[in-house]
Amino acid sequence: MDAHLLHWILLLPLGSAAACGLLLRRRGAAAGILSIATAFAVAGLALAVLAGLAPGQTLAWQAEIGRLGGVPIRVGYLLDGHAALMLFVVTFVGAWIHLFSWGYMRDDGARGRFFGGLSLFMFAILGIVLADGLLMTFAFWELVGFCSYLLISHYFDTDFAPPAANKAFIANRVGDLGFILGIAMCLATYGAADFASLKAAAAAKPAPALLGFLLLCGFIGKSAQFPLHVWLTDAMAGPTPVSALIHAATMVAAGVFLMARVDFLLAPEVLQLCLWSGAAMAALAGLCALAQTDIKKSLAYSTLAHLGVMGAALGLGRADLALLHMAMHAFFKATLFLGAGSVIHGCHHGQDMLRMGGLASRMRLTFAAFLAATLSNCALPFLAGWYSKDAILEAAHGSSIGAFALLALAAVATCLYSARMIRLVFLGEARSEEARAAHESPWTMTLPLVVLGLGYSIIAGTYLGLPAAAVHVLPKPMAFHLGAASAVGLAALLLGLGALRFYGRSSGDALRDAAPGAYRALERRWMDDAYGWWIDRVQQPAIEVLAFLDLALVNGLAGKVLAGGIPALLGAASRRLFHAGSVRANAAWFTAGAALIAALLLGAL
Amino acid sequence: MESTTLAHHLLLAALVFCAGLTGVLVRRNLLVTYMCLELMLAATMLALVAFSRFNGTMDGAVLVFFVITVAAAEVAVGLALIVALFRRTGAVGSDRLDSLADR
């Protein structure tokens, strides 16, 4: 298998992005067609590469692009099993989301910019997938952050999108600081930053815990882990396909993917931290999803919960399970977001679930796909989500009962918010004019729903339709057996059925009516409040003190006295001493100078 | 003639040179200052001729002609400048030059 196809996979999206951004800014249709065609071409190429890759085979390529001093700068690809799975998910899901965007963004005035951004994002995320070292990963990592900034702020003339884009970017920067320090520490400790050398070196000399923590920072920022998770829910300000592509399927998965690539660098302490913060976030975010009325925000909290599950799997030392869940989650969560997009499109861009209802009869295809993805999300046995989630629960049960309890709570919460969503959006009576006038979306939007929702959300767990090269590294598909995990899963499903009834009781939100205090506690954004408190009460006063000191010491003392006063004094003194300005004084200096030189030469001095 | 040696001539030249230099240092009238400068040049010419005579080379004497020429050019330009300044400001006192300073 030749690596040159990988060049095409990586560079085609870049070309498309350049063409869209530079030439087709005002031709939205052309940009869309180009971008969608590129996405499908890349997906096809990726399938061709993966088909030609034998299980367990690794495809590597490396080139030196320059030297900085004596240090060679290299780029390279490393396509192993994990990367193969990620490559498939990114290109395949990405292509369908591109197609979906065509219908969803039809009335948008800035399609050229939007599709250019999508293509650039594909380029960036594929760079991370293919990179063979931390340095190249970091470069594309930053590009991914930049693209998400561009795409979240697509509606930049609104008052909510730009702050959301800033928030996402800044939160990612905080994480990236740790990441780049981690890379520096890698270089300092092992003298290399490419995965192959690092793996060999780490086998001989285990990585220090600090290195793992630093790399974990990158994961925390990109994958929206606690405490940097705050950006993900706000990022829903972008167009829905962007939410589907970036904030469900691929970008947030990049963090998980990176951790899977460098799992040999993670010390046990790091894994413990990862496990507990992941499990706790899974439970809490799942509960928070119950208190959201915006359909996309509710899904965002669901994403946070699943990222927590993936983090927990990483913490258990099961990177393979984390990646498996990443893939399954990508299929059903992309479907959920696209379904939400279809609903929003049908309801004329209304996102409030309390103003929907009864859409099942008006949008049958969307409902079918959404339902399938929801059941997969709830881990109904033999659907895609079940395979990964049950395996993770099972693994947690075997290792830490506390983490297992948290993950079980997350599973229950998942079923509850899923039932609520189905009930509020699709069942019952329509609760607004828009909902009554809702209509099914065009085929460009429903086809991706059918493929991803009715197809992959159901069958992917049995590894049907996944490339063989990737399947090889994943755990064996589970057979159904009644363990602790399945018991929890079935109980959760039953609770979900109950919730379906519970939410049918009220025309508003049943939980808010029944327990307003609990609802408000879940709705409140504690971490945002904490950040706000820190910035208002701690950081700002401290900065003001510093600003005062700066004004007094630097401006006043150093600026006025040291830089202004002392030089002026010195200048005046030396001017008075060295040239009094009179012709005769000059002549005297001349004479004295000549005498001085003569004395020096004669050795009299 | 033979009783005067090179040292005598050089001493005389040095005296004249120092007289000129003292004049430059103490006199306030620009014209006098300028005359003192010419006196210094004259002292160098005296030394040149003396060296030529006692060392038996003509070269120094040749240089004297160049010095005279240069001094003439310098005087022409210098006097013109001093006169122009006098016409403009009405002063030839070197201490009364006051249009240039750091203000």
Add this chain to the structure above:
Amino acid sequence: MTHALAALDAFKSAAPQAGDWASILPEILVAGLGVFALLQALTLPASGRWLIPAVARVGLLLAGFLAYQAGESEGARFGGLLQQDASTHLWRQLFLLCALLTSLVGGRFFRQRGADEAEFHHILLLVTASLMMLAQSSHVVTFFVALETATVGLYVLCGFLRRSAASLEAGVRYLVAGGLSSALLLMGFVLLHGVAGMHLPKGADPLQFASIAAALLGHGGEPLALVGAALVLAGLGFKLGAFPFHGWVPDVYQGAPTPTTALLATASKSAGVVGLVLVVSGPLAPLAAKLSPVLAVLAGGSLLAGNLAALGSSDTKRALALSGVSHAGFLLAGIAGLVTLRSQEGVFGAADIALPIVLAYLLAYVLGTFATMGALAALPAESDERRPLVALRGLIRRSPSLAAGLTLGIGSLAGIPPSIGFFAKVLILWVLVSAEAWTLLALAVVSVAVSIHYYFSIIREATVRTAPDGEVPPRIPLLDRALPLGLGILTVLLGLGSLIKAALG
């Protein structure tokens, strides 16, 4: 009397050889153009007077091309009156560059102030020709005559604005200082010649630099010779504007018309450098071990005196003048390093590179000075000798291109990377490190740090501070704006070029 006649015969034998005239073709061309400028002024009608500067500039370019063509040709000319080597041609090109830039800066400046452009070019060209002669002289006669011709021309250029008391005063101050220094210089040479004449075999020319060196090799310790050397150094110190011979510098730079100031700062200072280099590597070469501490004292004094005095100066031209004193210190430091290296090694090594480094420093200084002075000359001012720093306030609004040229020029003078000035300073520091002149090195570094203060106060006035509104800025012609900006950009480009070259090498 017979021996005197024999010496005269020897002088006759110095009659021009074939090729001697051809070797000074650039000088002949420039001097001829100078005379031609006067003829043009007499014959051309008023409408055709623009031809005068045009012809002069073309001629300067042509002379530069000839000097460039001369390449590496070397040897004694005119029976040892002149001595050419590879660096001669570089010095010539440097002086021609100074003249060309002065002509470009001065053309409109003098026309605006009612001064005669033809006369200005006439003197400028003659001064340039004599400076070029100076760079290749190897004989007291040629050295002295060339130096004095240039100096007398500069007296005139200083007092060129005859209606301005300040200009005349600058001329007179320069005259007194210059007269004194030429008397000292000449007396120095006379003493050296006398010592040489006492010890040389019959027939040798004691005014010849090489003969003086030969005599000093055995008798360098004689007090007469040492006093002579001291007086020569003092005379050249005036040309350089080095401590303690720098008293005239701020006054004359301030009062002289700005184009003349630029010429004084560049060509005249370069003349001091080339004169000093010729003297310390010619007649005074045997005294190298004694000279290097003297040069180091002069260099250190110039660095300190120039930079300290420039601090807090409120007049732009005075500040630049005093900064010029510190640049003289840097150049002297380079020469001191050169002399030290020569006296230590006795063979060519690091000393070989020191001279090109001094030349490179001068080139950087010339470009930076003309960018700055060009911008000043282009700026309208109430009177040319009053250019307070506050008058630059808000320049960035009034004329962005001039502000940019001024800023880049100052940046190069201050030695801010990546300008050429930065590399020039680094190279001089490298020479000092090679010569192990640690005290001088420390002084140089400190003086760079100090100089940032006043250089940046100029930049700050021009770019950061804003002027009161209301004034409508007069239009500044394109050439006057393009020249400083172009030179400023050139300093950066050359600096980047050096950086790339250093990175590749």
